[in-house]
Amino acid sequence: xxxxxxxxxxxxxxxxxxxxxxxxxxxxxxxxxxxxxxxxxxxxxxxxxxxxxxxxxxxxxxxxxxxxxxxxxxxxxxxxxxxxxxxxxxxxxxxxxxxxxxxxxxxxxxxxxxxxxxxxxxxxxxxxxxxxxxxxxxxxxxxxxxxxxxxxxxxxxxxxxxxxxxxxxxxxxxxxxxxxxxxxxxxxxxxxxxxxxxxxxxxxxxxxxxxxxxxxxxxxxxxxxxxxxxxxxxxxxxx
Amino acid sequence: xxxxxxxxxxxxxxxxxxxxxxxxxxxxxxxxxxxxxxxxxxxxxxxxxxxxxxxxxxxxxxxxxxxxxxxxxxxxxxxxxxxxxxxxxxxxxxxxxxxxxxxxxxxxxxxxxxxxxxxxxxxxxxxxxxxxxxxxxxxxxxxxxxxxxxxxxxxxxxxxxxxxxxxxxxxxxxxxxxxxxxxxxxxxxxxxxxxxxxxxxxxxxxxxxxxxxxxxxxxxxxxxxxxxxxxxxxxxxxxxxxxxxxxxxxxxxxxxxxxxxxxxxxxxxxxxxxxxxxxxxxxxxxxxxxxxxxxxxxxxxxxxxxxxxxxxxxxxxxxxxxxxxxxxxxxxxxxxxxxxxxxxx
Numbered sequence: 001x002x003x004x005x006x007x008x009x010x011x012x013x014x015x016x017x018x019x020x021x022x023x024x025x026x027x028x029x030x031x032x033x034x035x036x037x038x039x040x041x042x043x044x045x046x047x048x049x050x051x052x053x054x055x056x057x058x059x060x061x062x063x064x065x066x067x068x069x070x071x072x073x074x075x076x077x078x079x080x081x082x083x084x085x086x087x088x089x090x091x092x093x094x095x096x097x098x099x100x101x102x103x104x105x106x107x108x109x110x111x112x113x114x115x116x117x118x119x120x121x122x123x124x125x126x127x128x129x130x131x132x133x134x135x136x137x138x139x140x141x142x143x144x145x146x147x148x149x150x151x152x153x154x155x156x157x158x159x160x161x162x163x164x165x166x167x168x169x170x171x172x173x174x175x176x177x178x179x180x181x182x183x184x185x186x187x188x189x190x191x192x193x194x195x196x197x198x199x200x201x202x203x204x205x206x207x208x209x210x211x212x213x214x215x216x217x218x219x220x221x222x223x224x225x226x227x228x229x230x231x232x233x234x235x236x237x238x239x
Numbered sequence: 240x241x242x243x244x245x246x247x248x249x250x251x252x253x254x255x256x257x258x259x260x261x262x263x264x265x266x267x268x269x270x271x272x273x274x275x276x277x278x279x280x281x282x283x284x285x286x287x288x289x290x291x292x293x294x295x296x297x298x299x300x301x302x303x304x305x306x307x308x309x310x311x312x313x314x315x316x317x318x319x320x321x322x323x324x325x326x327x328x329x330x331x332x333x334x335x336x337x338x339x340x341x342x343x344x345x346x347x348x349x350x351x352x353x354x355x356x357x358x359x360x361x362x363x364x365x366x367x368x369x370x371x372x373x374x375x376x377x378x379x380x381x382x383x384x385x386x387x388x389x390x391x392x393x394x395x396x397x398x399x400x401x402x403x404x405x406x407x408x409x410x411x412x413x414x415x416x417x418x419x420x421x422x423x424x425x426x427x428x429x430x431x432x433x434x435x436x437x438x439x440x441x442x443x444x445x446x447x448x449x450x451x452x453x454x455x456x457x458x459x460x461x462x463x464x465x466x467x468x469x470x471x472x473x474x475x476x477x478x479x480x481x482x483x484x485x486x487x488x489x490x491x492x493x494x495x496x497x498x499x500x501x502x503x504x505x506x507x508x509x510x511x512x513x514x515x516x517x518x519x520x521x522x523x524x525x526x527x528x529x530x531x532x533x534x535x536x537x538x539x540x541x542x543x544x545x546x547x548x549x550x551x552x553x554x555x556x557x558x559x560x561x562x563x564x565x566x567x568x569x570x571x572x573x574x575x576x577x578x579x580x581x582x583x584x
Contacts, residue, residue, distance in 0.1 A: 048472075048473060049472070050469055069477070069479075070472035070475075071472060071475045071476055071478070074475030080473050082469075082470060086470050087470075088463055088466050090466065091462070091463075095459065098459065099459060099460075099463050099476075102456070102459075102460060102463075102476055103474075151475055
């Protein structure tokens with residue numbers, strides 16, 4: 001569904017990605033793992049059009065989408081879900097979700113999708129008239145995922161959904177990600193929490209210094225020594 | 240160390256309240272103080288204030304949307320006034336309008352002038368943003384990074400626009416003889432009808448903007464873009480288009496302000512600068528970047544200015560707005576409404 005080929009990109013004049021390759025099959029969950037500053041988020045930002053791709057191709061559903069304006073990529077059904085802090089704090093939960101469905105033309109579709117999101121995350125329904133600034137960390141992450149689902153995407157890319165959350169809430173959110181996949185969406189999840197991500201995913205990529213270092217079936221990666229090494233920067237330790 | 244120097248919100252309000260009481264006491268002590276003069280001070284203050292408020296609204300809108308202060312905003316106000324006047328001169332001697340609406344002739348033409356100023360300034364604003372400001376953001380990072388360049392560009396644009404207006408309309412002050420009717424009597428006071436037009440149209444524009452921002456889909460998009468360009472991109476909002484729309488709306492509102500002022504005062508090439516500065520003061524007083532605050536700040540500056548020139552000294556009329564701004568910055572730097580919604584940590 002998503003195919004990234006020899007992608008080179010970065011910020012300003014600083015090159016972060018040095019030719020990354022990866023592939024996400026339809027209706028699968030793929031985990032993209034790596035330490036801080038290895039280029040995980042850069043891949044997402046390039047794919048969703050927030051930064052320019054310098055070289056290489058990004059293919060989505062058979063179409064090349066590199067360097068399209070970000071809003072057109074959303075229109076094609078590829079949506080990036082940011083970390084929980086990136087909501088609109090001065091707007092209510094419902095308004096935040098309605099913004100997620102900004103590209104939808106019909107009101108009917110909007111309310112249907114709103115219903116769908118509240119079905120995934122009943123907590124948001126309880127808090128729908130509150131300002132987003134008053135939500136807890138877990139609720140914010142639910143709001144972000146919900147907002148991503150509002151535009152009827154074919155694939156969502158999650159940027160560290162477990163960041164700074166309690167294990168219980170992480171489990172809850174990951175269960176919901178699995179449900180989203182079962183409902184027919186493709187999911188790419190960028191994570192620092194290696195074990196949780198590999199439990200959830202079917203396939204995993206480990207990125208190091210802007211290139212994909214290790215890839216493979218998530219069950220296999222779980223016990224792969226080189227994953228631990230590349231993830232922890234060469235020092236061997238128990239993950 | 241700096242934390243100890245900071246005073247609390249309550250203390251801020253008490254000090255500010257004391258200043259307000261002292262000022263009111265000063266005015267009440269003035270020999271000119273009576274209920275008649277107070278009435279005219281209030282009406283003149285409100286009508287001038289709404290004009291400051293409208294321009295301040297545009298400055299605040301551009302500040303929240305583009306993260307820059309537009310220092311050429313006064314010139315959009317001035318050119319808006321000229322656009323309205325040009326339309327007025329075109330329609331003013333058309334007999335057929337008079338034949339169709341013999342009674343409502345004057346104000347129908349004036350409404351058309353206001354509409355002309357609104358639309359033409361909106362389009363002109365979009366043109367300026369696309370052609371002169373947008374290229375400065377080419378290096379990436381958008382308006383936030385290009386900030387200083389845009390501010391300088393705003394000053395330059397201001398000079399250029401004044402001179403272009405000078406070439407087209409020459410520097411002679413021109414009357415705007417809109418025939419809106421006889422003065423109206425309200426509460427024993429004979430008010431020129433143009434004052435009432437200023438207040439009513441100004442408040443309707445502000446209310447219309449509020450409705451547009453809070454109740455329509457495009458308004459929701461504008462508020463989203465004002466908060467975060469990246470997240471707006473990710474929900475599928477065409478951010479460059481929306482930035483143009485924000486700039487256009489702000490300029491269109493300034494244009495209406497210009498045409499509203501025209502009949503009361505005169506239309507002249509140099510009217511933009513002082514309005515910009517006072518609107519800036521109004522925006523600071525109301526809380527920079529806060530839209531209702533801009534209107535309230537406009538009213539405050541307008542009434543303060545008029546009252547001071549009535550009761551204290553009329554020869555320093557242009558001083559008071561900035562005096563108020565300095566006092567507000569010293570005691571209450573956030574302005575009246577400068578409160579931001581903070582994220583829960």
